[in-house]
Amino acid sequence: MKNILEAPFLREICKTASNMYRQGWDERNGGNISVRLDEEQLTPYLDVKNVLRTIPTKFDAEKIAGQYYLVTGTGKYFKNVEDDPETNLGIFRISADGTEAELLWGYKDGGRFTSELPAHLMSHIVRQSIDPTSRVIMHTHPTYTIAMNAVCPLDEDEFTHRLWQTNTEAIVVFPEGVGVLPWMVCGTNEIGIATAEKMKEYRIVLWTNHGIYGAGKDLDEAFGLIETVEKTAQIYMLTFGKVQNVIPDSGLKALAEWFRITPKKGILQ
Ligand code: 2HA
Ligand code: ZN
Numbered sequence: 001m002k003n004i005l006e007a008p009f010l011r012e013i014c015k016t017a018s019n020m021y022r023q024g025w026d027e028r029n030g031g032n033i034s035v036r037l038d039e040e041q042l043t044p045y046l047d048v049k050n051v052l053r054t055i056p057t058k059f060d061a062e063k064i065a066g067q068y069y070l071v072t073g074t075g076k077y078f079k080n081v082e083d084d085p086e087t088n089l090g091i092f093r094i095s096a097d098g099t100e101a102e103l104l105w106g107y108k109d110g111g112r113f114t115s116e117l118p119a120h121l122m123s124h125i126v127r128q129s130i131d132p133t134s135r136v137i138m139h140t141h142p143t144y145t146i147a148m149n150a151v152c153p154l155d156e157d158e159f160t161h162r163l164w165q166t167n168t169e170a171i172v173v174f175p176e177g178v179g180v181l182p183w184m185v186c187g188t189n190e191i192g193i194a195t196a197e198k199m200k201e202y203r204i205v206l207w208t209n210h211g212i213y214g215a216g217k218d219l220d221e222a223f224g225l226i227e228t229v230e231k232t233a234q235i236y237m238l239t240f241g242k243v244q245n246v247i248p249d250s251g252l253k254a255l256a257e258w259f260r261i262t263p264k265k266g267i268l269q
Helices: 008-022 117-130 143-151 156-166 168-173 189-199 219-239 249-258
Strands: 032-037 053-056 068-072 089-094 100-106 136-140 179-181 204-207 211-216
Touching: 008 032, 008 068, 008 219, 032 117, 068 117, 117 136, 117 189, 117 211, 136 219, 143 156, 143 211, 143 219, 156 168, 156 179, 156 219, 168 219, 168 249, 179 189, 189 204, 189 211, 204 219, 211 219
Parallel strands: 179 204
Antiparallel strands: 032 068, 032 136, 053 100, 068 089, 089 100, 136 211, 204 211
8 A cells, every 4th residue: 555645635635734824714723624535546545445433424415425535623723734634634435324424544533524524515515516526625714805704795796796896816716706604603514504505606605704615626726716715805905995996897897708707697787
């Protein structure tokens, strides 16, 4: 067997967690990441028949039975993932009936997957059904996005419009807009269901007064989406109350035409 610590998927999640920590988005145990893996990616490193232990998923994940996931651990700090992946991360398969995670590697201290697993797996189910190449769900606490959400109406078209008006690349990177959930208790199946419902339309979902969810085909894409929202929100907050120039709707339409993208209907006049 090859050394799993050298597997590209592990190196990449370690680098991503460190990078997110350095952005200041993942204080303490804030944030969580899940990556869908293929059996063929794992077999050079692991005996996938060797289940270390099973952990109840506490919701019905039957739609993704048999799938493999690499997921950050509950209570674990992004700051520490790179130095000790085997304690801070786990790899498991969803059992045939969808009620258990069959642990194959990681959570070495007896730990378990993130408390936000329902929101992650329910979002994976939705995003895969829209785009079979979708593999990553990322949750984090980006400072300026949370600040902007606090000073804007919860209306997602209004929020999306303000982002698009602030930064030229915003409409190009997320033409479908940004979903916004009202404040809810985190870690519950309810917030998981609400997040997944938004994921039918959006790859980015804000949790009011909490953080953001991003979906992508790989870690770079999910990170890049969140990074673009955060950069835009930073500009919004730095200029809040003193704005002289925003991109007019005619300009946003011209961008959409030039980049051949279809912005969400009903936002531009
Ligand atoms: O895992 O971010 O939403 C810590 C969190 C919970
Ligand atoms: Zn959170």
